[in-house]
Amino acid sequence: MQWSSRVIGLVVFVYACAFSLQFIGDYLGRAPVLDGRENLALAVEFAGTGLPDGPLYRAMLYSWVLSLLPVDVERLPQLALLFGVFCHLLSACLVGTIAQRLWQQRSARLLAATLYGVYPVALYFSVQVLDITFSITLFLAGLYCLLAALGIKSGRRSFRRVFLLIGAGALGGLVVLARPNFLPPVLLFPMVPLLFSALRGRRSAPPIDRGIRSCLLVGLALSGVLSAQGLLNYRHCGQFRLLPWQGAYNLYAANRDGANGQFYKQRVSFDQIPAGMNSTRMESEYLYRESHGMDAELDVRAMNAYWRAVVFREVGADPVRWIALMGKKIVYLFNDWEQYNNLTYAYHKERFSLLRWNPLGWGLLCLAALGALMLGGKQLPKDVGLMLMLLFVAYAAGVLLFFVSARFRLPLAPLLCVCAGGLGALRFPQLKQICWRRYACLCTGIFATGALLYGDWFGAQDDATFIQDELLLANAATRLGEDAAALRFAEAVLGRDGSREEARRIQVASLFNLWLVADTDAVKESLRIRLGSELLVLRSHDASSLFISGVYAWTINDHEGALVSWREAIRRFKSEALFSARALQAVGAGGFFAENDSGVDQLKKILNP
Template identity: 30%
Template sequence: MSPSVPHRRLALLVGLLFLGALFVRLGYQYQMSSSPLWQAPILDEAVNHHWALEVARGEGWGELPFFRAPLYPWFLGLVYRVLGESPAGARLVQALLSSVTCLLVWWIARRTFSPLAGWCAGVLAATYWPWVYFDAELQDVPLGLFCNLAALAALVTWTPRRRQLWLPAAAGLLLGLSAITRPTVLVVLPAVAGWLWWQAGRADEARWRRRWWAPVLLAAGVAAAVLPVTALNRWVGGDAVLVASQGGMNFYIGNHPGSDGHSARFPGARADWESLRRESRRQAERARGTKLRASQVSDYWYGQGMEFWRRQPASALRLTARKAAYLGGAAELPNNKQIRFLIERYAPAWRRPWLWPGFSLVAPLGLVGLWWGGGGRRSVLLGTFALSYGAAVVAFFVTARFRMPVMAVWIVLAGGGAAALLRLARRGPRRRLLAATVTLLLAAVLVQLPARGQRENAAHGHYTLARAHGQRGQPARAEQEYRRALALQPAFSEALLGWSALLLEGGRADEALPLLRKAVATHPDDLPLRANLALTLQAVDRAQESVKLLQQGLSRRPDQPDLWLWLGNAQMKAASPGDAIASFRRVLELEPARADGRYNLANALMSAGDAQQAVRTYRSLLVDHPDHHGGWNMLGIALSGRGDLEVAVHAFETAVQLQPQSPRAHLNLGQALRRQGSTEAATRQFQRTRELDPGGDAGRQASQLLDE
């Protein structure tokens, strides 16, 4: 037999492993494509999707300093730029990337344990159902796992005798890329550097000083990836943020008296990123009594989390023990979506989790691999990496998505465990086989204990589907899902809010009104519910009742700027601009940088006849928010009313540049140009208005002006 034949056979088997992993992922994605969420990203996915669209369209790299780590949205933006702005194309690329990552798992296990362990680990990675699930999400999991496992592949390949110093440097670069995907991985760097120093000491020729080369090159590789992001934050964003500023908020979410250890709920905020970000900043600035930079907001919440430990150490320890149990438990805790709920509904081939490898199999096998796999120092690296990363997850809060980097490494150890059991069953010794088997069975029982009583929230699953149907313009299906959610959980505030908003948008305010009255009675401190009831009252011409409702809310929560803003809007609807001015000023006392507060205040000043003060307020708004289309448009109207036509034209031109598809902006510009005597330019603007809004009010008004 030719020496190349075994290599060909190996290449064929590796290719089959890759194709098998890809087939499994594409099969799952095909089934899940019938879900309304497939083309309607929500929550974290929506943030990543919209950020990626900005990158793909060349509109910037994201808001600086970064609140979230930027590499995944950048990666997603590149995919959109090449394949088109469809999430389906991005999911295909993620399936391909993770199929490559399965080969990395195979290589690491083969290098650490044995060829048999490599195949066992590769098959587990290809079919591990939570991994397959997250490959179909617009989340950072596939990219982060690739970076982590590519780094580990470089580390287990490195041998100090051969002085392959480029491998620790490459590993550092990959871990740095992982850090700007999800910064949690930075916690494992000291352990990895220590392992490199320890491993370098095995070489006969290694002297004490030479042992530091590998850790130093690792650190240099990390710095090469992370420091450019830090520089962007510092020199463009104006703040000393290493990667992202959300860390303090996330730490507090998992370390405060009301935390359950797994829900991404921030006290006082709703479960969406804009609300979480704004409320965390508002509370921090109120407590400090001054405007804070993003890094200072993060530091404040880290401090509040540590204050919980100082004041209530027993409660903090109990909470940490609960989070550790979640990390080591079989339940896959959802973050944005109810995982099993969606699989049961849309992926029939995956409805029986026991048919596919999951945590219940991988965790016990990984433990066997760690102790009896015979991986030597390389298995120490894998175990240290997984346990360090797991400890970092427990320090914040635990979800299935955050646990995946731990499990990807644990799958390598599980391959070693499976191979060890097969080896011991064939050749013994029986004592070790018995010990390994007992360990496997005991661990299999223990991982089920934290899952007892854990049930996914089906009501939340229906609510998520309702939101997706609403985004896709399917109100009947959305209403059906809202009804199902409320049948399971009648007091579900988010579902009540969503359904009422759907009814209001559909012109069914009379139906929304009793629903919202009941909801506000059940949740008197729920601000968005109260706001929706106020809007509904305004829609049925009961503005004064709306004002009274919001004033009642303020008697309970006088420090809430949202309530003051909504009250000002209601007072404007009730033709009380003087009262509205006072309400909007109160918004700005509580939250000075708030753009909608300044904009609405300027509008109220215009309604009250104080054009001079309105112009000053619009200009103040536009200094801090130069892309505020409404601000430029209203500034133009205010200036035009004062006769400052030249400056008004400039304001309207800026509004048109910001929103070239806005018929009202073109109409306003045309009217100002006509008053200025630029008839031809005005005619072009009126024609453009008519093209954009042929049957609307702006289009009809433009037609009348063209006929004059």
């Protein structure tokens, strides 16, 4: 067993490292998008000026940890990736250890750890600059400390027990600081010692007062960590807040009339989202001002109170709609399809061969856990089994209250792996003793559960979000200066929906850049003609597209049209229209920069070849 464990562990390690290398060379690995980009910007801000202004909008622990990594800004995404993979592998080890405590078999530990180690969804999130993998590691570490402490018998190694209980509470607090979605199960941590005392009975359990003392130790450590963030908030902005303030609007967005039950859907589109800024926050502030007047003060308490009131009002006005929404969320929660969250897992699984050929998924984990519990459930310790079930239900309830997207659901996967590890603990003589009725129930349960897991109920497996993945890839390729790839992804977006102006702007910018560097006159002329055609259908301009429109107009001798485009860019976009200002100076229609400005000189060569 020891030899096979090492071989399997090595295979898991090599698989994780191989996928890391594959992802690190991808556009998303080199230019993180959305939340990943925001986390990097916050890490840079932490390393430089410290906390952002005002009360903490979102969980900051992960970004703060990234800011401590000894690397420059350019290398931070790569080091964050390695940190995520390390956390993933550590989580796999913790899953195995917890499974051994549940099933009392080393073979269960090996199977559970392997399942989570090669679980492609967890690996896919671990290589992104996101807080979820780090949070799962903290949660599993806290759970391990709790189980280890409660496994120590009365009167033995009391100091170690106290240390583990305090560690469980502290880690529980840290996981909430890293990702507040863990609050429901973490709040159960102090109750677990009382649960163990009640279930084990007087013969083998410590006295009830020992359970109470353990409960207090975990609770004090947990509240101490959360209070530390409250004090930090108070010192920073004068408001004592234990948690970030984004939750109220997220609660509204997840339960409002029109919510899809699957993932957060942006209602307001912004042309520019500054690095480090959260688009959801921008939307909540915009909609709040739309309701209260565009000059309304953005007071955090007032905004949160408003969004909570709107939630209760809408649910109270139409409870049937909300109950139906919860029913759909339950279906989406258990369906094998990973719902959209910044990216769609199904789309990117096809892009990466190491994910594409891995058959493991949410559905198989659920079926494996079901089989293990039905075949070997009688041998489980009631206390550990009930604790894991309560933690699973508590976290799932929080997911249902907000979003059931892939990243929100992922923390349930290690608990499923713990249960599925029981298949490794089953032995042939034990299986022979099971009556045929249980096997019949197992087959029926697998068939019914499989229908729920793999059926396209309520559009659970809708691939309409693929267009967002292609748009994000186009943006990432643009930031990397890979214009051919950006053009390919932008045109894929337009092939799905020709009205997506943001994709057309990327298409125009990519064609322009490729035109500038074309190595033959024929290719150059072909790209110029295509550029002109796309500019004709572009309706929503930004500073870049107005500059490009002016350059194109100048090359076809429409000098007046070029000047109009550049001046409009400066009028509408001001400091963002630097290229248009340089173009005006290059043709002698402005004097914004020094005479020897290199950017102006380059444009003179383009405009007056």
